Amino acid sequence: MNEENALSVFSVLSNATRLRILKALVTAGDKGLLAGEIATAVDATPSRASFHLSSMAETGLISSERQSRQIIYSANYERIGELVKYLLEDCCQNSPAVLSCCDIPKAK
Amino acid sequence: MNEENALSVFSVLSNATRLRILKALVTAGDKGLLAGEIATAVDATPSRASFHLSSMAETGLISSERQSRQIIYSANYERIGELVKYLLEDCCQNSPAVLSCCDIPKAK
DNA sequence: ACTATATTTCAATTATTGTTGAAATAAAAG
C-alpha cells in the first residue's frame, strides 16, 4: 500500500456510515451481506448505501459479487491488514511506543 | 477510543498534508519539530500548516508546547496505537485474517 | 516603546463530499 492508497482508505473510514458498513461486513464474515441488508443495518437509504459501498469497493476495502438479483458485499480482510501495516511501518516506522500501545507483541 | 474519536482521527489522516506532518513528527521523535520546520518539511504555507496542526492536535494525534517564540509539536504515539487497536479490535474483532495480513504475531 | 520573528486566526473564496429522490438497469417470475 502506498501513500495514495492509504489516503483513500483513511478517507473511506472517516465517515460514520462507511465505518459502520465495514463493521457490519467484518461481523458478517465470509458469507457477506446483501446490499439491502447493509442499507437496513446502517439505517441508510438504498441509494446512499450504494453510493458509499462503491467508494469502499474502489479502495479495495470490500468486494462485491452479484447473485441473481442481489449483490453480496464482503470485507477484504487483507486490505484492512495492509492499512494497519502501512500505519505501523510507513507512518510510524515500527515505533515500539506505538506497538506497545496497541497490545501488539514485539516479536516481528 | 470510541467511534467518534476514530472517525475524527481517520479524517485527520485522510489528507496528504496531515499524513506527511504525522510522518515527519514520528520521524523526528520525542524532540519534535517547530511549526515552521513542519511547514517547510511538508511544503505548506505557515497558515496552512497551522490550520492542519490544530486539527491534528484536537484529535490527540499530536501535542504542542511553546518554547519562547516558537512552538514545538510532537507525535502522540499512544494515540496512534489506540487507533490501530480500534481498527483491529472494534472494527475487525481481532480477525486472524486481518492480523496475519499485517505481520502481527498471533500471540495476543 | 519599537522592531523583528514565529505562529495563529479570520474572512472570503474555492473545492470536495454527502444527501435526496427520481429515473435507469438487471434479473427473475408470471
Next chain:
DNA sequence: CTTTTATTTCAACAATAATTGAAATATAGT
C-alpha cells in the same frame, strides 16, 4: 413481454473542508 424486486446512477442541492492572504497575537531583543 409486462411486472416485480434489488440495486445503481444521475442531477440538483446542501454541507464540509481546504486554501489564501491579510491581520492579530505572542515573545524576545534593542
